[in-house]
Amino acid sequence: MSQATKRKHVVKEVLGEHMVPSDQQQIVRVLRTPGNNLHEVETAQGQRFLVSMPSKYRKNIWIKRGDFLIVDPIEEGEKVKAEISFVLCKDHVRSLQKDGLWPEAFSEVTEKHNNDRNRQTQPELPAEPQSSGEESGSEDDSDLFVNTNRKQYHESEEESEEEEAA
Secondary structure, three states: OHHHHHHHHHHHHHHHHHOOOOOEEEEEEEEEEEEOEEEEEEEEEOOEEEEOOOOOOOOOOOOOOOEEEEEEEEEOOOEEEEEEEEEOOHHHHHHHHOOOOOOHHHHHHHHHHHHHHHHOOOOOOOOOOOOOOOOOOOOOOOOOOOOOOOOOOOOHHHHHHHHOOO
């Protein structure tokens, strides 16, 4: 199976299914990603540990801080105590909340996260300065985007007048 076909099936599986965790599985929240396909997570009870990402998700599904996962426990692990079995998106979280399967400890986190997102998508516009009906003759370019990757050349009006006179 080609990489593109594999990616298509994995993404379809993650976005399509609404998975309900079994008795052994847990819903956890990602705290950070130390590397090597490991993620530090926290359970609803506040327990922290590392989980590993299975090879089918690697380079196909991206997990960031604050995402929710369903994990299967690993008995022989000392540091890595579980393996990711499913990545939960917003629709999965909503369906689990409707079914009453969502942990109460994470309910506050999801509500706060949704409120923060609403604030970010609807930024308040600054008030326009009131003008007295007359437009200024000189254009002010200070509000334009400045590319910090380029060297800035500042030319004064005196230098430009000297160049024109020469």
